[in-house]
Structures are given as structure tokens and as C-alpha cells.
Amino acid sequence: SQKIEQNSEALNIQEGKTATLTCNYTNYSPAYLQWYRQDPGRGPVFLLLIRENEKEKRKERLKVTFDTTLKQSLFHITASQPADSATYLCALSPGNTGKLIFGQGTTLQVKP
């Protein structure tokens, strides 16, 4: 069956460290993989997109990698800050379906 999985346990790190979140998928061949941020009680907000033929994408302190052989994406936040505390969702697009498939999200807590 098709699955997209993120670490269900919350990730707690110290301010200034790099946070790394994992997204694994099975039985999909996504054309794109996206990362969203969600704050409590709010809608998800798009952060980054990476295409199947890209290995890495960066935006300011954010970095996403995409390994289609391992069927895995890693999301890194460098020099983390308490304001980065939120739930991060990965989502994949099989392509040409008009739909996204979301993981359940990983909650990041950055402590000062």
C-alpha cells in the first residue's frame, strides 16, 4: 500500500543547533515533494518544493534533500531559533493528479 511517513515523536533541540526532519514514502513515484509549516490552530504554509530530478534545495536557513532511491526527503533548519517551533508536514505530488498526499507531520520544539 502507499504510505508517507514522518517521525511521529516530537523533535526537541537546543537553539542554534540544526534540526533534521525525515519524510519516507513507499509505493509512490512523486514528481515533487513539498514541505509545509503549521502553527497550532492555523493552516499549513508552504515552505519549499523539490523536484524528482533535484538532489537538494535551499532557502535561507532551510535545506531539503530528496533521494528517490531511498524514497526519502530530509528537511534541515540550520541555526534553529525558538520561532522555528512548529509542526512540519511533508507532502508529495505524484504528478498530473492535482492532489497532494500529506504525511502526519513532525513537531519541532526549539528550546532557548
Add this chain to the structure above:
Amino acid sequence: DADVTQTPRNRITKTGKRIMLECSQTKGHDRMYWYRQDPGLGLRLIYYSFDVKDINKGEISDGYSVSRQAQAKFSLSLESAIPNQTALYFCATNTDSGTDTQYFGPGTRLTVL
């Protein structure tokens, strides 16, 4: 920033009642979506619409119906609400039909007693 608005933001209702959740967007996007979010289960797609005449079921459409009244409006109805429909509901629009990147509304918290 109110490009996608949802009403109501919170609703408490009783089992068996009919409920309508409304979504409006000013972004001019053709594609609109309804999701529900439950703790530990992530976002699950209920219905989606690519234009006014094109409405499709998502993975969990049972117990729900939708209406696309105009390009800018997409409503979700619970015909006879039940307690396990208690959840956070999000409307979204598609910002890019090539990549399916989505823009979400603020959500409606629905409680069915």
C-alpha cells in the same frame, strides 16, 4: 492576509444536524480542496474541485458533500453530523497546477456532540 477565508472558524453542533462550512478565495485559483485534520493522522483529502463543473471525491468523502457555487466559493456539508467528524477542517487553493503547491485557509474547528 485573507486570500482564503473560512466560516465559521469554530462550530459546536449535535449529532444528526446538518452543517455547512464555507470557503471563499480571492486568489483567482481554479482548484480548491477540502481537508480534515485529526491528531496523528495528518491532512486527509475529502473533496476537490478543478473548476465549477469538475468535482471529485477524495480519500474520505463518505458523510460529506460539496458545492462549488462559483470559482471563488467552495462549501463543504455534513448532511447528518456524527461525533467522529469532530476535527479541524481546512480549505485550500492550488497556487500552481504544475506542482500542486497549495495555499490554505485558517481552518474551521468543528465539534460534534
